[in-house]
Amino acid sequence: MEKPASVAPVDGSTVAVRKALTEHESPSRLVVQRGLFTGPTPLVKDDLYATIVKGRAHRERFVVHLEKGATVDTDTYFGRFAASYFQRWTTVTEVQLQFRHENDSNATVLLRASDSAGNARTLSTRVLEGSGTTSLAATLDTFVDGGTLWAEFTAVDGQLAIRDLEWTVPAPPVIRPAAIAICTFNRADDCAATVAAIAGDDGMVAGIDAVYVVDQGTDHVSDRELFTDVASRLGDKLVYIRQPNLGGAGGFTRGMFEVSAINEHANLILMDDDILCEPETVLRMNAFANVTVEPTLVGAQMLYLMNPEHLHVSAEEADLSKLRAGRWAAGSKHDANLLKKKRQQSKRVDAGYNAWWSCLIPAEVIAQIGLPLPLFFQWDDIEYGIRARANGFVTVTLPNAGVWHADFHWKDRDDWAKYFSVRNSLIVAALHSDFDARSLSRQMARDIAQYLVSMQYGLAFTMIRGIEDFLEGPKILEDGGMAVLKSIRAERGQFPETVKHPASDMPGIRSSDLVTRHAGFEPKKNRIDLVLGKRAAFQWLGRTIPGIASIPAAEAHWWHVSLFDHAVVTDASQSGVRIRKRDKEKASELSARAAKLLARFRQEAAETQSEYRRAAPQLTSRENWARLYS
Secondary structure, eight states, X not given: OOOOBOOOOBTTBOOOXXXXXXXXXXXXXXXXXXXXXXXXXXXXXXXGTOEEEESOEEEOSSEEEEXXXXXXXXXXXXXXXOHHHHHHXXXXXXXXXXXXXXXXXXXXXXXXXXXXTOOEEEEEEEEEOSSEEEEEEEEOOSOSSBOOEEEEEEEOSSOEEEEEEEEEEEOOSEEOOEEEEEEESSOHHHHHHHHHHHHTOHHHHTTOOEEEEEEOSSSOGGGSHHHHHHHHHHGGGEEEEEOOOOHHHHHHHHHHHHHHHHOTTOEEEEEESSSBOOHHHHHHHHHHHHSBSSOOEEEEEEEESSSTTEEEESOEEEETTTTEEEEEOTTOOEEEETTSGGGSOOBOOOOSBOOTTEEEEEHHHHHHHOSOOOOSSSSHHHHHHHHHHHTTOOEEEEEEEXXXXXXXXXXXXXXXXXXXXXXXXXXXXXXXXXXXXXXXXXXXXXXXXXXXXXXXXXXHHHHHHHHHHHHTOGGGGTTTTHHHHHHHHHHHTTOGGGSEEOTTOOTTOOGGGEEEOOOOOOOXXXXXXXXXXXXXXXXXXXXXXXXXXXXXXXXXXXXXXTTBSEEEEEOTTSSOEEEEEOOHHHHHHHHHHHHHHHHHHHHHHHHHHHHHHHHHHHHTSHHHHHHHHO
């Protein structure tokens, strides 16, 4: 068995060995999308790929068999061709739909299209007789604001089989080399499964020159039998790297560091280790990036892993004035059930950035703007997307290219990750916004106050620590975040409500003592601060509802939980509960600490902003990352 390319550990790391990523000879036409009729696993509903409109049909991955009278169409999430995105962002002016058919009687195919409002029309039709290959063409000249293409097949008088369906466009002069980089930390089984999914698609892998697996954990992916099997399939395309834990930022940056050193005209596809991978998405992102007008970051959309037919959001942007990421870009669909036609995305939606669950970055971007910031975790992908756009590189979040990722609403916000979210959002805002210290101070004061009245003292502390370390300046990033990860976890241990307990074993509480309390109406926006002040006063005075409230996760709003002084709140993961109890002493201590800190923030924000801006070129340099890796 051929082992993945690597060398022996040096100072606790393994260094990649990869000599070449070379441009490929261009075919006459480039396959930008394949026709699939089933998903990668039974977890995924086949109707995301094609719909049996009437009659009966039998599906395979790349083949569909229609019985007499049946109609199948590809007006689905993975079946549509994103005509609007190709017209807007690429050099492509026409696309061809090509497929093989086997039928013993008359059959028909329709090439269909929609506009930005989702209204459907037929562009062309063809009668299919016997077996052979058929192609239909469409000009991409009426899709600027939105619209898609798809095919509709009908077995009129007998059986019909459709196979090897492809959407092709005129190929560019050369095809760019491409690599995948997967970052993992102690998710060995998940990572091995993701690499196996990639290796299992021969058609997609043919267009990939290297697969980098950056292992930062102690439970090594290389110890998994599945990974060993995958290594033999990928051969010298697989490059396995071990290095210290530098978080997602350090893991993904290692792939960027390696690939950009080999070829400055390569496509690098970053991919999370724990996604459910649709290999077709890799092919589509890579093909799209080969025909864009200029080097473009191309992102995949996120579908919910626990609700696989639901789209997280069409495209995202950040509001740095409020330190908020994951804002829905104008026109986006959110939490859309993709099996419902009206919930499909027809309008073109422009993204501010794309998260790195799956995102392609051209090496030209790295050459011009540098590597990511060593933020360890969270906001690294957001900052890079914002920085790329500021330097003239756009991000396109490609519809019909998606991967399944853990649903965000199943993650509890009271977690050590809040430290990195707060600290890093401030760093990004300092680098890429006007950074209005007074406005940001008010926003952060409000957030901390809401945590305190909710009896989330550990969460308030975590946010305070993030602000404090931001004010320490760029030196806080010198080790890439390894030290603070350990310390923030230990420091949160002093707050009992940060601990998750089994619902069947709550210390000091009998189930019979609990009374379920549902939330009332949310306060009006113009009264939020008044309600917050009232809740804080009543908490201070002990004018709270007696007893132990049991509050479902979906109803654990600050304005509801703060009515009580003892509450058992379901964790967002639904795997246990958190016990919150009013603590006047802690609330007073944290309030005073926050007030003093925010006054300091207002005084020092401008100078701290200047420090980060001066340090950014060095922080994102190859030399800095080489130091961190060694």
